[in-house]
Amino acid sequence: MIQQKLRSPFAVRNFIRRLFDRSFLANGYKAAASLGVSKLAPTRDERLFLVLSIFIGVISGLLVVSFNIAIEWIKILTLGSAPHAGQYRLIFVPALGGIVAAVLVYFFPGSRGSGVNQTKAALYVYNGYISFRTVIGKFIISSIAIGTGHSLGPEDPSLQIGAGVASIIARKFGMSRQRLRVFAPIGAAAGLAAAFNAPISAILFVIEEVIGQWSAAVLGSIVLAAISSVVVERRFLGAAPIFSIPTVTFRNTRELFAYAVLGIFGGLFAVVFSRALGYLRMRLRALPRWTQFAQPATAGLLVGLIGYFGFYQVMGRGYGSIDQAMHGEFAWKFLLALAVLKLVATTLSYSSGTPGGMFAPTLFIGAMLGAGVGSFEKIFFPHLTGTVGSYALVGMGVLFAGFLRVPLTSVFMVLEVGGNYGIIVPVILANTIAYLIARSLQPVPIFEMFARQDGLELPSLEEQREETPLHIEDALEPLSVPIVQGREAISAASAAVAATRAHALLVQIHDGTWYAMTADELTGAAAALAPETPIEQALKPDRLPTLFPDLPLDNALPFFPRWPVIPIVNRASRGTLEGIVTLNAILKRYQSE
Amino acid sequence: MAVFELRTPLSPEERAEKRKLILRDAVALATILVVTIVLAVLTYLLFTSFTHHREVLAQRWKANGERAMRLRKPANAVQALRSALDYAPERRDIEIELAMALAADNRPLEATAYFNSLLETQPGNGLIHLQLARLAARDNKPAEAEEHYQRALDGTWEGDGYVRRREVRLELSRYLISQKDYPRAQAELRTAAGNAPKDPGLQLHIAGLMEQAQDPADALAIYRDQARLRSAPLEAFEGAGRTAYALGHITVAREALLRAIRHRGFSDQPDSEQNPIRQMFANSNRILDLYPDPDLTVRTRAGRIQYNAKTARARLTTCLANPNAAVKLAPLQTQWQQLPRLTIGALERNPQLEQTTMALVYSTEKQTAQDCGVPTGDDAILLKLAQAPQAVQD
Numbered sequence: 012m013i014q015q016k017l018r019s020p021f022a023v024r025n026f027i028r029r030l031f032d033r034s035f036l037a038n039g040y041k042a043a044a045s046l047g048v049s050k051l052a053p054t055r056d057e058r059l060f061l062v063l064s065i066f067i068g069v070i071s072g073l074l075v076v077s078f079n080i081a082i083e084w085i086k087i088l089t090l091g092s093a094p095h096a097g098q099y100r101l102i103f104v105p106a107l108g109g110i111v112a113a114v115l116v117y118f119f120p121g122s123r124g125s126g127v128n129q130t131k132a133a134l135y136v137y138n139g140y141i142s143f144r145t146v147i148g149k150f151i152i153s154s155i156a157i158g159t160g161h162s163l164g165p166e167d168p169s170l171q172i173g174a175g176v177a178s179i180i181a182r183k184f185g186m187s188r189q190r191l192r193v194f195a196p197i198g199a200a201a202g203l204a205a206a207f208n209a210p211i212s213a214i215l216f217v218i219e220e221v222i223g224q225w226s227a228a229v230l231g232s233i234v235l236a237a238i239s240s241v242v243v244e245r246r247f248l249g250a251a252p253i254f255s256i257p258t259v260t261f262r263n264t265r266e267l268f269a270y271a272v273l274g275i276f277g278g279l280f281a282v283v284f285s286r287a288l289g290y291l292r293m294r295l296r297a298l299p300r301w302t303q304f305a306q307p308a309t310a311g312l313l314v315g316l317i318g319y320f321g322f323y324q325v326m327g328r329g330y331g332s333i334d335q336a337m338h339g340e341f342a343w344k345f346l347l348a349l350a351v352l353k354l355v356a357t358t359l360s361y362s363s364g365t366p367g368g369m370f371a372p373t374l375f376i377g378a379m380l381g382a383g384v385g386s387f388e389k390i391f392f393p394h395l396t397g398t399v400g401s402y403a404l405v406g407m408g409v410l411f412a413g414f415l416r417v418p419l420t421s422v423f424m425v426l427e428v429g430g431n432y433g434i435i436v437p438v439i440l441a442n443t444i445a446y447l448i449a450r451s452l453q454p455v456p457i458f459e460m461f462a463r464q465d466g467l468e469l470p471s472l473e474e475q476r477e478e479t480p481l482h483i484e485d486a487l488e489p490l491s492v493p494i495v496q497g498r499e500a501i502s503a504a505s506a507a508v509a510a511t512r513a514h515a516l517l518v519q520i521h522d523g524t525w526y527a528m529t530a531d532e533l534t535g536a537a538a539a540l541a542p543e544t545p546i547e548q549a550l551k552p553d554r555l556p557t558l559f560p561d562l563p564l565d566n567a568l569p570f571f572p573r574w575p576v577i578p579i580v581n582r583a584s585r586g587t588l589e590g591i592v593t594l595n596a597i598l599k600r601y602q603s604e
Numbered sequence: 605m606a607v608f609e610l611r612t613p614l615s616p617e618e619r620a621e622k623r624k625l626i627l628r629d630a631v632a633l634a635t636i637l638v639v640t641i642v643l644a645v646l647t648y649l650l651f652t653s654f655t656h657h658r659e660v661l662a663q664r665w666k667a668n669g670e671r672a673m674r675l676r677k678p679a680n681a682v683q684a685l686r687s688a689l690d691y692a693p694e695r696r697d698i699e700i701e702l703a704m705a706l707a708a709d710n711r712p713l714e715a716t717a718y719f720n721s722l723l724e725t726q727p728g729n730g731l732i733h734l735q736l737a738r739l740a741a742r743d744n745k746p747a748e749a750e751e752h753y754q755r756a757l758d759g760t761w762e763g764d765g766y767v768r769r770r771e772v773r774l775e776l777s778r779y780l781i782s783q784k785d786y787p788r789a790q791a792e793l794r795t796a797a798g799n800a801p802k803d804p805g806l807q808l809h810i811a812g813l814m815e816q817a818q819d820p821a822d823a824l825a826i827y828r829d830q831a832r833l834r835s836a837p838l839e840a841f842e843g844a845g846r847t848a849y850a851l852g853h854i855t856v857a858r859e860a861l862l863r864a865i866r867h868r869g870f871s872d873q874p875d876s877e878q879n880p881i882r883q884m885f886a887n888s889n890r891i892l893d894l895y896p897d898p899d900l901t902v903r904t905r906a907g908r909i910q911y912n913a914k915t916a917r918a919r920l921t922t923c924l925a926n927p928n929a930a931v932k933l934a935p936l937q938t939q940w941q942q943l944p945r946l947t948i949g950a951l952e953r954n955p956q957l958e959q960t961t962m963a964l965v966y967s968t969e970k971q972t973a974q975d976c977g978v979p980t981g982d983d984a985i986l987l988k989l990a991q992a993p994q995a996v997q998d
Contacts, residue, residue: 059629066636073640073647080654092661093687184632247651255693257721331690339717340706399717 056190063180064232067194068201068239070180071173075165075205075240076247078150078172082165085158086327094160094323101160101318105311105326108159112152112365113304119148125163125361125368126171128462130199131221131469139178139191146175152366156307160326162314162356164371166206170221173202173240193229196222197236204237205244207370208253212424213237219417220458252428255334257400259431267440269395273384273402274409274441278448280380281413284354284373285453289460291362296464303364310363314356324349325356329375333407336382339399343390346383350376369457373414374407381406404429405441413445416456421446483567483579484560486600487590492516492527492576494588497547501537504546508533515575518546523585525555527574560589564600567592662692669701678709696726704735712739730759734772741779749779770796774813781816789817797826804830808839811847820847824856831860838869842881849884852992854895858888890985895996896962905958906951912986913946913961916968919983922976929975936968966990 086094089104116123122145123129133141153168177198181191196217204213214230214237222229295306317325324332336346357372385402388395408425412418425438455463462469493507497520508516508530516533518526528536528550536549556570559582567577571594581587665688672681685702692698699722707715719736726732737752753776761768773796780789797810807826814823824847830840845861848854861884864870870878894912896905917940924930924937943961944950951958969987973979979987989996 055625055629062633063636066640069640070636070643073643077647077650080650084654084657087657087661092691093665093683095683180636183636184629247647249694251694255721257717257724331686334693335686338714338721340711340714398720400721 056186059184059186060190060232061235063177063184063194064197064235065239067173067177067180067198068204068236069243070176071169071198071201071236072205072240072243074146074150074172074176075169075202076244078154078169079165079206079248081150081154082158082328085154086160089159090326094318094326096319096321096323098319098323101323101326102312102315105160105315105318106308107311108155108161109307109309109311109363109365110304111159112156112161113307115148115152115155116307116364116366117304119144119152121145122148122152122366123364124366124461125167126169126174126366127167127220127368128458128465128467128469130171130174130195131458131462132465132467133174133178134192134195134221135469136467138188139181139193139195141171141175141178141195143175143179146172146179149175149366153368156360156365156367157327159311160314160318161307161311161360161365161367162325162327162329162353162372163360163365163367163369164328164374165368166203166370167368168366169202169206170199170217170368171202173198173200173205173236174221177201177236193232196229197232200233201236201240205240207424207428208241208244208248208250209424209427210234210237210241212420212427215420215423216417219420220415252430253330254337254428256404256429256431257338257398259401259404259429259434260397261401261434261437262397263395265395266397267437269384269388269392269402270405270437270441271444272388273381273406274444275448276380276384277377277406277409277441277445278413278452280350280354280376281410281445281449282452284358284376284410284414285449285457285460287354287358288361288457289464291358292461293464295362295364306363307360307365310359310365313359317352317356322349322352325353325375328371329353330371333375333378333403336378337400337403339382339386341379341382341386343383343386346379346386350379350383353379369415373410377407377410378403379406381409401434401437405434405437408438409441409445412442413449414457416446416449416458418442418446481564481600482560483558483562483564483592484589486564486567486592486596487560487579488593488596489590490588492591494519495546497521497526497550498545500543501533501540501546501549502542504528505533505537505542517576517578517588517591518550519586520547520550520554524557525578526550527555527576527578529575557585558592564597567597568594571597658691662688662690662695662698664688665691666695666698666701669698669705673701673705673708676708678705681705682709682711696722696729700729700731700735703732707735707739707742712742715739716743728755728759730756730761730765730768730772733759734775737776737779746783750776753779770799774810777813777817781813786818790814790819790822793817793819794822797822804833804837804840808837808843811843812839815843815847820850823847824851824853827860828856831863838864838867838873841867845881845884845888849888852988852995853998854888854891854989854996856998858885858892861885861888887985887988890982891989891996894982894985895989895993896958897997902952903948906948909951909958909961909965910946910948912965915982915986916965919972919976919979920968923972926976929972932975933971936964936971939964940968962993966993 089108090100091098094101121129121142126149129145130141133139149168149171153163153165157163157165174195175198177194178191181194186194199221200213200217203216204210207213214233217233295302298306314326332349335341336349341349353372353376357369357376360367361369382399382403384406385399389399404425407428408421411424412421415421421442422435422438426432426435459469492513493504493511493516495504495507495516495518497518504516504518513530515527515529518528520526528546533549536546540549553573555574555577558567558577558579560579561582570577576591576593578591579589581589665684669681669684669688672678672684682702682705685698685705688698689695689702699718703715703718703722706718716736716739719732719739723729723732723736733752733756737749737756740749740752753772756772757769757776773792777789777792777796780786780792793810793814797807797814800806800810807830811823811826811830814820814826824844827840827844827847830836831844833840841860841864845857845864848857848860861881864881865885870881894908896908896912898905900908920933920936920940923933943964944957946957946961951961965986966989969979969983969990972983973987978984
């Protein structure tokens with residue numbers, strides 16, 4: 012029966028889809044959902060949220076450990092335990108890996124790409140949905156691709172694997188759609204933290220790149236998941252950073268010139284890298300569909316040739332070569348050659364659609380560039396530079412800031428991986444320069460560019476940085492309505508309105524709250540009550556919201572159908588009015604933007 | 605009361621559904637716990653197997669690297685040890701071996717950077733300091749080299765630290781000798797000799813270094829100790845003869861050199877090593893033939909003094925032919941002219957004349973050696989005698 016079903020690739024694909032789409036828990040939450048879980052157990056989601064965050068962290072950590080072992084084992088089995096230039100297997104193994112990856116991608120289409128945009132899309136487009144099949148596909152295909160020497164990294168796939176785990180768990184617990192969306196970044200942080208062995212950087216990256224906004228609502232869970240996954244990862248792989256960091260020093264302020272030069276080079280490299288990837292990926296995707304099976308193999312062949320002809324360091328993750336560069340084991344010309352060739356190899360591997368990440372290649376290029384600049388300066392300006400390792404470490408952050416456009420993560424990543432706050436000044440300087448150069452020459456960040464190529468418009472912090480948010484003070488108007496005290500008589504209030512011909516008045520009540528009364532409402536009260544009645548007695552029970560000038564402008568909008576004007580008070584003295592806002596003023600302010 | 609009024613009471617159906625929901629959550633949590641445990645066990649098994657595999661690979665590549673180092677192929681060793689480190693990144697011993705291979709492969713910058721980073725994690729490691737000392741020595745940075753040598757002496761060592769420290773001290777001594785810092789080299793060698801066991805090979809090695817450090821007296825003491833052994837090695841006699849001769853202890857030198865020449869291993873040595881010893885022995889004999897030993901009979905001693913005076917005067921006369929030297933040697937000539945006629949009888953009768961004459965002989969040989977070039981024949985013998993006339997019979 013199964014054999015009959017598997018007659019064609021399409022049948023196999025559908026079979027796999029059905030297999031993985033079956034849940035391991037029955038859809039028992041449907042009934043509860045129909046009755047309204049929030050009514051049956053209003054605090055359930057909140058309580059489960061933190062418990063599940065820990066489970067997500069632990070499971071993500073375990074999967075990332077297995078993922079890294081799988082990559083390493085595949086590398087040993089296919090490329091040998093000590094690959095070096097001149098081995099024929101360096102040419103054909105990545106090509107074969109590309110063929111296998113291309114075939115598997117057909118059955119696991121969700122596993123294409125690095126994983127960052129896919130996670131982001133799950134968050135913003137697919138209600139936090141990442142299928143089990145995608146997780147399995149990402150695990151298998153990425154490990155094959157990276158293990159066989161494609162110039163890609165395991166961090167972004169780890170991020171997606173973690174997000175996938177979170178999504179599956181959240182679905183199985185019948186979480187609300189809103190909660191389901193929030194789970195994906197929690198898992199993403201856990202996966203990335205385990206891959207990087209650097210929880211702070213992972214958390215910041217997820218906030219900067221995946222969520223795209225600062226959200227206090229999920230921060231606690233993200234931290235919990237990231238820490239849990241790192242604890243698991245360290246239990247297996249040890250607490251040492253992923254790189255063997257040499258002595259990192261910053262001795263002389265004159266060195267800042269050298270770091271500034273590194274920042275400039277890093278920014279330019281980031282632009283070249285972004286443009287090369289954007290161009291080639293778009294061109295390759297425009298080719299006929301059947302070529303997509305051949306593209307990973309061709310990329311593998313070309314990457315293999317680079318390795319065969321003396322630069323095997325560019326193959327795979329390249330962590331070992333980063334260590335060597337940090338310890339000053341390469342000459343500066345060789346380092347720059349490695350930086351350029353890694354850029355080429357990664358552009359080929361990634362653009363061909365082979366699943367795998369760009370973190371490791373970015374770090375590799377940055378480290379080579381940094382060590383290259385450091386070595387060059389050490390030769391020609393021996394009194395100016397510190398250790399080559401310092402430059403390599405800063406170089407990694409520089410490319411991270413310039414290429415991935417995550418300036419905050421880039422700084423913390425260097426500090427967390429390097430374990431030394433002594434170089435914070437050079438890191439900030441070089442990263443800022445690289446970031447500004449990259450941003451001015453290549454306004455669209457790389458992940459946003461990929462998303463647009465895929466027909467998606469995803470939010471990002473970079474986008475927010477471009478925006479200038481409006482505040483209430485931007486629509487603030489001088490007081491144009493009369494103010495009366497709550498104890499004053501209705502007749503006095505009517506006289507004040509009549510005198511100013513205002514359409515409303517503000518009533519300050521004895522407890523310090525405010526009420527905005529329309530002229531019609533006042534007329535009604537005057538007709539119904541005696542003229543000497545205090546106006547307080549004519550007010551409805553609700554009160555005006557307390558708003559301050561520095562709050563976002565849209566905070567005022569929800570109150571307008573109810574209130575004609577809203578008084579804006581001083582934060583230091585609530586009795587002091589800064590002015591008022593009206594619906595018209597707000598709309599005009601938005602229209603003028 | 606108001607608080608309770610906020611919540612709508614659940615219907616019986618809803619209550620049943622809530623119980624089911626709690627049950628389902630409990631089952632789901634239990635399931636996820638089981639899944640986590642199963643996954644943890646699988647990961648552990650995978651990790652254990654992988655770790656073992658890595659250890660095997662690390663050991664294999666480490667052995668390859670060490671073999672390459674033994675075969676003096678440092679480039680191959682670097683590659684092999686790097687591979688070993690890929691599979692055992694925490695192994696400090698492999699890191700040190702890699703750094704040593706880098707140094708051997710004439711890549712001092714890389715090796716120094718590597719050792720410095722290793723030093724960060726093991727600041728008191730003697731082996732790392734020793735390697736850094738060697739690199740600094742190779743880079744002609746004596747202050748840095750000596751500092752690292754000293755820290756290597758004070759540092760920690762795996763295995764027999766006592767032996768390793770002694771080796772470091774001897775290496776430091778060799779380095780100081782190469783830097784011509786003889787006083788410090790002598791001090792280090794004295795310490796090494798004081799702590800060294802009575803191993804003849806080691807003792808002779810130290811004595812040899814003492815000779816190089818221009819400390820023949822201490823070297824002679826060691827050589828003589830070794831020469832007293834029952835089956836004393838040839839090197840002990842040769843060394844004792846050489847150092848005694850250098851110190852002017854000609855009687856001791858002659859005896860040691862004679863024993864060296866009579867040693868059964870002596871004839872097995874190449875001529876280039878035999879000849880200096882034979883020459884030194886011949887010189888010693890001749891010195892003793894010319895030396896006016898106070899124990900000799902008065903006539904014999906007077907005869908030797910008369911002969912030595914004749915030899916020195918002849919040398920002076922030859923030198924005076926050189927106009928440049930003549931001016932400097934004029935005072936000597938005057939002194940010679942002021943001496944009475946040196947007959948055997950006059951010398952026998954006048955012990956003061958004996959001493960004055962021999963003092964003038966020694967002055968003449970020393971002065972002419974400076975102004976007229978290196979003497980030969982008996983003049984050379986007398987010059988040697990002039991350097992330490994009192995030590996001949998010590």
